[in-house]
Amino acid sequence: MRMSDDEFELVVDEAIQSIPEGFHHYLQEIAVDIEEIPDADTCREMGIRDPRSLLGLYRGTPLTQRHVEDSGRYPDRIVIYKRNIERMCKDRRRMIDQIRKTVLHEVGHHFGLDERQLRELGYG
Secondary structure, eight states: OOOOHHHHHHHHHHHHHTSOGGGGGGGTTEEEEEESSOOHHHHHHHTOSOGGGOOEEEESOOGGGOOTTOOSOOOEEEEEEHHHHHHHOSSHHHHHHHHHHHHHHHHHHHTTOOHHHHHHTTOO
16 A cells, blocks of 8 residues: 555644644654655664564653753654555555554653553554
């Protein structure tokens, strides 16, 4: 299943907007980018053998690990890998669901949730 870049971006934006309003303040400084697939450096850094297996990535310091004395850190970033999501989804509905699940999974990391906690919430 393939989706146009514009439509894919719209679905990512809708997933972010679906997060309850009270949390939006904590998302203001996160860049959300869409890339085709992870590059070789990212795969090497993350210990990933098959670049097709990575659907999204959070890069930053989770809110639960920040200190008031922190300064000079890079902005947080979420990357959603379009081709990998397209590759695994057979129809539009599944793709929309997977995009939303991936976005919320990565946002969960920003809020300090680990893989086990995200699985328990249905975002793993």
